[in-house]
Amino acid sequence: MEKPAEFSVRSVSERPTVVLAGDWTANSLGDAPARIAETVKTRGDVGVDIRKVRRFDTAGAYALVRAIGHDYDLKTVQARPESARLLELVGAAVHVKPVTVTPPRGFHELTVRIGKGVMDVGYEWVDTLAFLGHLLVVVARSIGYLFTTPKRIRWAAIFSLAERAGLDAIPIVAVTSFFIGAVVGLLGANMLRQFGAEVFAVELIGIAVLREFNIIITAVLLAGRSASSFAAELGSMKMNQEIDAMQVMGVDPFEALVLPRFLALLLTIPLLTFVATLAGLFGGMIVVWSVLDLSPSFFLERIIDNVGATHFWVGMSKAPVMAAVIAGIGCRQGLEVGGDVESLGRRVTAAVVHAIFAIITLDAAFALLFMHLDI
Amino acid sequence: MTETEPPPSVNEDDLSDDELLDNEGPAVEVRGLTSAFGDNVVHKDLDITCERGEVLGVVGGSGSGKSVLLNTIIGLRAPQGGSVRVFGQDIQHASRRRWTAIERRWGVLFQQGALFSNLTVRENVAAPMYEHTTLSRREISDLSDLKIALVGLGPEAGDLKPAELSGGMRKRAGLARALALDPELLFLDEPTAGLDPISAAGFDELIKDLSDSLDLTVFMITHDLDTLYEITDRVAVIADKKVVAIAPVRELERTDHPWIREYFLGPRGRAAAKVKTKA
Secondary structure (H helix, E strand, O other): OOOOOEEEEEOOOOOOEEEEEEEEOOOOOOOHHHHHHHHHHHHOOOEEEOOOEEEEOHHHHHHHHHHHOOOOOHHHOEOOHHHHHHHHHHHHHHHOOOOOOOOOOOHHHHHHHHHHHHHHHHHHHHHHHHHHHHHHHHHHHHHHHHHHOHHHOOHHHHHHHHHHHOHHHHHHHHHHHHHHHHHHHHHHHHHHHOOOOHHHHHHHHHHHHHHHHHHHHHHHHHHHHHHHHHHHHHHHHHHOOHHHHHHHOOOOHHHHHHHHHHHHHHHHHHHHHHHHHHHHHHHHHHHHHHHHOOOHHHHHHHHHHHHOHHHHHHHHHHHHHHHHHHHHHHHHHHHOOOOOHHHHHHHHHHHHHHHHHHHHHHHHHHHHHHHHOOO | OOOOOOOOOOOHHHOOOOOOOOOOOOOEEEEEEEEEEOOEEEEEEEEEEEOOOOEEEEEEOOOOOHHHHHHHHOOOOOOOEEEEEEOOEEOOOOOHHHHHHHHHHEEEEOOOOOOOOOOOHHHHHHHHHHHHOOOOHHHHHHHHHHHHHHOOOOHHHHHOOHHHOOHHHHHHHHHHHHOOOOOOEEEEEOOOOOOOHHHHHHHHHHHHHHHHHOOOEEEEEOOOHHHHHHHOOEEEEEEOOEEEEEEOHHHHOOOOOHHHHHHHHOHHHHHHHHHHHHO
16 A cells, blocks of 8 residues: 655754655655655755655655755655665766757748648659559569560469458459449339339449449449558568568568569459449349339340340459559559658558559549540 | 658669679668658668678667668668669669579578477578579588587577577577578677566677678667677667767777767767776
8 A cells, every 4th residue: 555645844954854755656646746846945054864754756856856856955855775776866866957848830831731731742743653653563574474584573472362262252342243233223223213213223234334333333342342451461570570581581572572563453353343243233133123023024124135244344444454554553552661660650551541442533534434434 | 741862873784794793882771761651750861881791780869760671781671762772783773683683692680580380490581592502402401500609509409390489599590590591791680678687698699700711791779788899890870860970999989979978878888888997
């Protein structure tokens, strides 16, 4: 049990002495130090005796030094040897002036920060271009290897990543797409029924799923699933100096780490998009069958006749672009990780956010492009 | 930005394909190196030379830029000025083929081992061989097992992942990987830091044995006074942004630079020196 810090003033000689007692630790200080400071201020020169203190820690020593003033000669304090040593240590540390950094403020600092921000955006662009350039060189070199020494291409890494990023994502992509298809079907059927045109729900489902939802669902899910894992993997390898070790070994990290991830997604995203298409149509078909009582064979026939393959190819044509964007952003953010854990977290978040943003923006650009091409 | 020296002109074209790298002269030669992070200058006009066949220790206070120096020499960091030559080749201006030649002839042990965490120890040791040799899978696997045994790890260690190893085993595995290509030049970043005294002594002995028997040149950053007394031929001291002294450790004891005096003649330095004198 801790006894609270206390003190008494003894004035037998002309020099009054402050006698400390109880526990002088971080938990039991209370207002004793403040009262000592008050005493010292009113009495002027006092002696200090801490021999009766039961437990004495750095917080207690610091409070005492603060209370009796920094200029007080600590050597005159009456104390047991170990307390005297602690007091001496703390006294020496207190006299070291802490470095104070004045937080930047004012209009000038504002302009400096804006300037730095603008420059950072510029550097980011330069770095992104350098990343793409490096990747292109590696792609070209690997195409060379394909014809000369196919053994040098990291097939094992490509296929294991394809399994992890692609095959393992099939359930989540299929289920999500199934429900999106069903929801579009349900909404369409209910809306169109008001005009007696509920049969057009089939076209609505067909176009929405084939053209937009299959690729968007796949890409967004993979941005959350793979861009983050790529960034985290590469980032922790960077923190562990594995990427440095690779470089001094003469292995280009782009060739060993970035390219396989790139190719894995390039291979699997179109396939996943196809799976998402089937699942979405299936979801819509179930709804149309149960709500509108239109048979599956009628649904499929109407899809083939009135929607057609063009929409499917429009959707699929976006898949490789999305794959490149997801893998590129994930790997680039991973390689930007610095030495600390916080930057790892920040970069993984950035990978997901940037990837989703890029996917949506690119989809809008594609929509405009296809509109101009009348497809 | 600090002042930068123009890099010395390199007459790469004069060399024929066979003589990519010097086989004479110092293994590592750093001249007038300047390194800076923004306004913070770490090295200014730093010179250091590591002769062929010697074990060179590099010491310096925390933050004196030992690791920055190592990273600059092994090409992970571009210096703000000065030149770095490895096997007589300026690494900043080396062609791709020369780089590959240099990479085949050095091995690096990073402070934490930097083993590839998704590969087993055997695959880690095999990685440089896959990269630089045309040996068959079987031969590479056998050679990897040999290197693993050479650094004193048991045969069961080959199938373990780095996460399953203790700190000391991880360093040994890292050393096995650094030795994979039988390098002439070995860089060690604090090889005994974080090891218990027995493992550290074992590691010292291992490095000494290997450097003697394989005729290695060792460039080693260390803080371990025992290591310095035990295995180094010369010790370079980094202070005040440059190498203030480079000499055998017994001579360094007699220099009058304040930091060096404190380092070698402090309580730990004296203890290490005494043990060495008795031995």
